[in-house]
Amino acid sequence: MNFPGARLLARVVFALVAVAAVVVAMVGCSSSESSGNTADSAKVGGCLDGIKGATVDVQAGSVDCSSDKAVYKIAQTADKKGACSTDYTEAGVAGGSAFLCLVPNFKQGSCYSENPASGFKPVACGAAEATFRVVKRVDGEADELLCGQDADSFRLIAAAPKATYCLAKPKA
Structure with missing residues (x-):
């Protein structure tokens, strides 16, 4: 037996459930992004x-x-x-x-390893993976002439915050 309006009621209920599901999904996604x-x-x-x-x-x-x-x-x-x-x-x-x-x-006196895939990592200066030691750090200036003779290379940051890192081979 068919009741008049039963299909309309079923459609309205289905539409409300679908809208509620979409709202819950959107709120869940946005809260996971903002807390991430x-x-x-x-x-x-x-x-x-x-x-x-x-x-x-x-x-x-x-x-x-x-x-x-x-x-x-x-x-x-x-x-x-x-x-x-x-x-x-x-x-x-x-x-x-x-x-x-x-x-x-970088910290003055510390050693680091450099890996293209994982960037820089602090390591012991005697470690096999150590690639350089920071012999001098100068904040606020980007000038390789600030490095002394104990440095064999340098890394300059000319954009803010400016810095000069004077580097040498790690000590074994």
């Missing part, structure tokens, strides 16, 4: 302990800038790839569409 690793959670001037390939896990990687583990400092954030100065290491934020413009935060 976005450039909003990365503050310019903050430091990170490293990168993995071309991405950064901001939540997991944030460290105090005075820490020996703080290898990168956030100089800028960007909305698109390629917006960073050539002095910066550009890394996408894991789980988002933002990009961080990073500068080294």
